[in-house]
Amino acid sequence: MVSSDIIKLTEDLEKQELEAQNGIATPQVYEQLLAIYLYENDLCNAKYLWKRIPASVKASTPELTNVWTVAQNMWKRDFPGIYKALNSVTWSDSVANIMKQVQDRVRSRSVDLIAQAYSSITLDTVSAMTGLPPDICAAACVERGWQVEADTRMVHPVRPISETSGQTSSEDQLYKLTDFHGRIKVRTTEEQNLQKHKEQQKKLTAYRMGMKQILATRDADSYNKDSLALSAQLLTINPDIYTLWNYRKEVVLIEIKKSYQDEVADDQKLIHFFEEELRLTEQCLLSNPKSYGSWHHRYWILNHHTKPNWQREFDLCNKYVSLDDRNFHCWDFRRLIVNKIGISLADEIAFSTERININFSNYSSWHYRSTLQILNDENSVANDLILVQNAVFTDPIDTSAWFYLRWVLSHPGITKIQKEDLLNALEQLQELEPECKWIIMAKCWLVKQGNLEKDAICRLKRYYTELIKLDPLREGHYKDCFKVF
Amino acid sequence: MEKKDIFYPDTVPILLYNKHIEYLKHVSCSSYGNSYDFKSTESIRMSGIYWCLTALDITHSLKEFLQKPANNSDSISEEERIVNFLLQCYNPDGGFGAAVGHDSHMLYTLSAVQILVLLRKLDLVDKHKIARFISTLQQVDGSFAGDNKYSEIDSRFSFCAIACLYLLSLLDAFDLQKHPSSPFGIDTNKAVDFVLKCQNFDGGFGTVPGSESHAGQVYCCIGVLTITRALHKIDTDLLAWWLCERQLPSGRLGGLNGRPEKLPDVCYCWWVLSSLKMLGRLHWINKEALIFYIRACQDPETGGISDRPGDCCDPFHTLFGLAGLQLLGAASELQEINAVFCLPQYVVDAIEEDCCLDQLRAHRDKNAK
Numbered sequence: 001m002v003s004s005d006i007i008k009l010t011e012d013l014e015k016q017e018l019e020a021q022n023g024i025a026t027p028q029v030y031e032q033l034l035a036i037y038l039y040e041n042d043l044c045n046a047k048y049l050w051k052r053i054p055a056s057v058k059a060s061t062p063e064l065t066n067v068w069t070v071a072q073n074m075w076k077r078d079f080p081g082i083y084k085a086l087n088s089v090t091w092s093d094s095v096a097n098i099m100k101q102v103q104d105r106v107r108s109r110s111v112d113l114i115a116q117a118y119s120s121i122t123l124d125t126v127s128a129m130t131g132l133p134p135d136i137c138a139a140a141c142v143e144r145g146w147q148v149e150a151d152t153r154m155v156h157p158v159r160p161i162s163e164t165s166g167q168t169s170s171e172d173q174l175y176k177l178t179d180f181h182g183r184i185k186v187r188t189t190e191e192q193n194l195q196k197h198k199e200q201q202k203k204l205t206a207y208r209m210g211m212k213q214i215l216a217t218r219d220a221d222s223y224n225k226d227s228l229a230l231s232a233q234l235l236t237i238n239p240d241i242y243t244l245w246n247y248r249k250e251v252v253l254i255e256i257k258k259s260y261q262d263e264v265a266d267d268q269k270l271i272h273f274f275e276e277e278l279r280l281t282e283q284c285l286l287s288n289p290k291s292y293g294s295w296h297h298r299y300w301i302l303n304h305h306t307k308p309n310w311q312r313e314f315d316l317c318n319k320y321v322s323l324d325d326r327n328f329h330c331w332d333f334r335r336l337i338v339n340k341i342g343i344s345l346a347d348e349i350a351f352s353t354e355r356i357n358i359n360f361s362n363y364s365s366w367h368y369r370s371t372l373q374i375l376n377d378e379n380s381v382a383n384d385l386i387l388v389q390n391a392v393f394t395d396p397i398d399t400s401a402w403f404y405l406r407w408v409l410s411h412p413g414i415t416k417i418q419k420e421d422l423l424n425a426l427e428q429l430q431e432l433e434p435e436c437k438w439i440i441m442a443k444c445w446l447v448k449q450g451n452l453e454k455d456a457i458c459r460l461k462r463y464y465t466e467l468i469k470l471d472p473l474r475e476g477h478y479k480d481c482f483k484v485f
Numbered sequence: 486m487e488k489k490d491i492f493y494p495d496t497v498p499i500l501l502y503n504k505h506i507e508y509l510k511h512v513s514c515s516s517y518g519n520s521y522d523f524k525s526t527e528s529i530r531m532s533g534i535y536w537c538l539t540a541l542d543i544t545h546s547l548k549e550f551l552q553k554p555a556n557n558s559d560s561i562s563e564e565e566r567i568v569n570f571l572l573q574c575y576n577p578d579g580g581f582g583a584a585v586g587h588d589s590h591m592l593y594t595l596s597a598v599q600i601l602v603l604l605r606k607l608d609l610v611d612k613h614k615i616a617r618f619i620s621t622l623q624q625v626d627g628s629f630a631g632d633n634k635y636s637e638i639d640s641r642f643s644f645c646a647i648a649c650l651y652l653l654s655l656l657d658a659f660d661l662q663k664h665p666s667s668p669f670g671i672d673t674n675k676a677v678d679f680v681l682k683c684q685n686f687d688g689g690f691g692t693v694p695g696s697e698s699h700a701g702q703v704y705c706c707i708g709v710l711t712i713t714r715a716l717h718k719i720d721t722d723l724l725a726w727w728l729c730e731r732q733l734p735s736g737r738l739g740g741l742n743g744r745p746e747k748l749p750d751v752c753y754c755w756w757v758l759s760s761l762k763m764l765g766r767l768h769w770i771n772k773e774a775l776i777f778y779i780r781a782c783q784d785p786e787t788g789g790i791s792d793r794p795g796d797c798c799d800p801f802h803t804l805f806g807l808a809g810l811q812l813l814g815a816a817s818e819l820q821e822i823n824a825v826f827c828l829p830q831y832v833v834d835a836i837e838e839d840c841c842l843d844q845l846r847a848h849r850d851k852n853a854k
Contacts, residue, residue: 181750181792182792182793182796183791183796183797184795184796184797185784185791185795185796185797197521200521200525201521203521203525204521204524204525207524207525207527208524211586215586238525238528240528240529241527241528242528242583242587242588242590243528243582243583243586243587243588246588246632246634246635249634249635292637292639296635296637300635300636326744326746326747328691328692328696328697328699331696331697332692332693332695332696335695335696363697363744363745363746364697367685367686367687367697367698368697370685370686370687371685371686371695398746399730399745399746400745400746403686403687403727403745404686406687407686407687472771473729473732473734473739473770473771473774474729474730474732474769474770474771475771476729476766476768476769476770476771477725477726477729477766477769480766480768480769
């Protein structure tokens with residue numbers, strides 16, 4: 001498939017899902033979209049899509065589960081598992097071609113990984129990672145110019161000299177050395193170390209020379225265009241160089257001052273400048289969506305922009321929230337925009353409801369909802385109680401909605417009848433999910449309120465005893481709860 | 486529901502005390518300055534030095550390290566090299582940048598002051614000038630910006646400001662509540678008010694009012710409230726419960742995450758633990774399981790600690806892993822660490838800050854064990 005076709009197909013399928021009647025698309029749409037995400041190695045979107053697919057569709061479409069099994073193995077990087085899942089079923093016409101391409105891509109990625117990380121590796125391991133039987137695998141290695149020792153069955157890959165591409169996907173953050181989290185320790189040999197060292201020296205030289213020039217030409221009243229361009233390059237590689245974001249802000253202020261002083265009003269030039277800054281932040285966010293510096297610079301630019309396009313900012317927020325709904329930078333940015341341009345509370349509440357309905361397991365959405373002055377009258381309390389109750393009953397293992405439930409229950413407007421109804425419902429749920437500590441905790445929250453009679457105290461003691469058994473990590477907390485009686 | 490989990494090894498090593506000292510010495514010494522990992526993290530350098538030196542101090546290796554010759558020359562020691570670097574980062578506006586030529590920032594001003602306090606070299610700088618720089622960062626609503634030009638607001642900076650003033654022994658002198666006619670100072674009541682506004686429905690704290698609760702922000706906000714003796718203003722039990730829910734069962738290991746439905750990470754072990762300590766609820770997490778987790782994150786080959794078992798280690802996670810183990814009482818070899826400042830307790834004890842010192846000492850004794 002050609003990459004422009006993929007983009008078109010992805011867009012079509014996503015559109016079909018969005019516009020589907022009653023919010024439920026056809027099994028074929030779900031299948032194809034899930035398969036396309038695997039082809040693109042976009043496991044996060046695959047995961048979110050799987051969570052959105054209604055249980056009824058999953059139950060009636062076994063092939064969908066088969067595609068998901070491939071995804072699960074890809075997530076775990078279980079190569080033998082991936083190939084097994086791909087080849088143990090006969091795919092229907094609607095996904096067969098895509099799944100074949102998924103296999104090709106997985107194979108190609110593992111070959112690249114082997115070439116980057118190993119100077120010698122057993123043939124059996126290469127065979128497992130590529131899903132090719134040993135003899136075919138050996139022949140393929142030789143074709144790539146890798147040496148294969150027949151007696152020891154050792155393969156010696158050759159590392160390709162590759163150009164680094166501009167964009168890194170979240171998967172490829174393996175070698176992102178400026179980020180301290182989630183760097184898997186990969187064993188390398190002398191040869192690999194030497195190669196890596198050369199590349200690193202190149203990067204360091206570029207950084208050192210770049211910083212030197214930028215700081216040397218830094219001035220309150222004028223700026224050097226080359227330095228500005230250099231700063232963009234350095235920030236794209238490392239958006240945490242906060243001094244360079246400061247530098248760029250100074251340049252923007254110089255341009256703003258110049259435009260006031262110019263006799264001929266040239267709004268366009270200034271706007272072009274602002275747009276360039278926004279473009280830079282967007283580029284930085286693509287490779288690192290969690291950099292404080294990038295988000296702050298973007299907001300700062302918008303505050304100075306003569307014609308900011310706020311709708312576009314909402315679209316950006318929505319895009320990043322769908323890429324990672326737990327990215328708090330994005331949610332904070334949204335809040336800033338909302339406060340700046342004064343969006344109606346009702347609209348934001350609707351947005352929050354929509355996000356929650358897309359994915360119950362989204363702590364960030366529930367949190368956002370809690371900030372929208374949502375529990376301000378009896379009706380809204382009752383509505384939110386229903387909403388959160390649905391969530392915990394649909395997926396009692398996910399913790400997000402339970403935290404929100406606790407908060408709703410602490411509202412003085414909850415009626416005795418609502419509490420009793422919920423308690424009964426929880427008792428029933430407990431029969432289906434006897435190991436779920438949250439159900440018992442919710443019962444504690446309900447029973448604890450108001451004056452505690454002897455009967456309530458007995459029940460609470462029983463609940464806490466059960467909780468200690470089910471959730472031993474928090475024994476210290478439950479014992480303290482006990483002590484109150 | 487498919488849940489991503491950590492990789493956990495079959496066996497968990499004991500505390501590799503000497504290995505960590507070896508690692509720390511390696512990443513702290515001047516010759517390490519030629520490495521890529523070092524050079525590519527220049528924009529957080531000041532904090533990196535603070536992590537290394539504090540970790541060396543709690544492993545009783547700081548004094549020896551500081552006296553070593555730098556760059557294999559006899560002319561200056563490692564200590565002098567570090568002090569020279571620090572002074573070059575001391576900008577005319579009174580703040581510190583992360584490295585030479587980098588702009589002043591609240592984060593690196595705190596790290597610099599922490600280093601100076603560790604080295605007992607505070608007299609080398611004009612403490613009042615630093616305090617004045619900090620006071621210019623407070624906003625009308627009591628929050629603090631990261632720098633005095635571009636107004637990035639974050640509750641982390643509130644902690645940096647208050648902690649820094651305390652370590653400079655100037656919190657009292659610069660408190661406008663106590664000295665209303667002073668030309669420079671911060672309004673501690675407003676600072677507390679802003680922090681309280683960052684508290685959420687779940688008892689946790691976020692970056693700014695309305696931001697999602699996050700263990701790192703919780704540590705910062707609770708730190709502010711502890712130093713300013715305003716802890717009584719929050720729902721302690723609710724927050725402590727949210728914090729203890731950060732512990733995740735994974736076989737024998739029970740690491741801590743930073744917020745719900747996220748993976749565990751050694752740095753959160755520190756921020757959650759120290760917060761629980763300040764709240765007097767350290768016993769609400771399972772110590773054994775957490776100790777196993779931190780020990781599983783050690784690198785037996787090079788020494789050092791990483792965020793998760795099997796990942797690369799670094800000074801940041803090494804400090805917080807060791808500090809966490811010390812707080813848990815699992816490392817008698819280590820110096821006692823202070824939960825509020827993440828500095829050795831003996832260093833904090835030496836700070837002359839009359840109004841708060843006794844309170845913090847009393848608080849510490851009450852929450853011991």
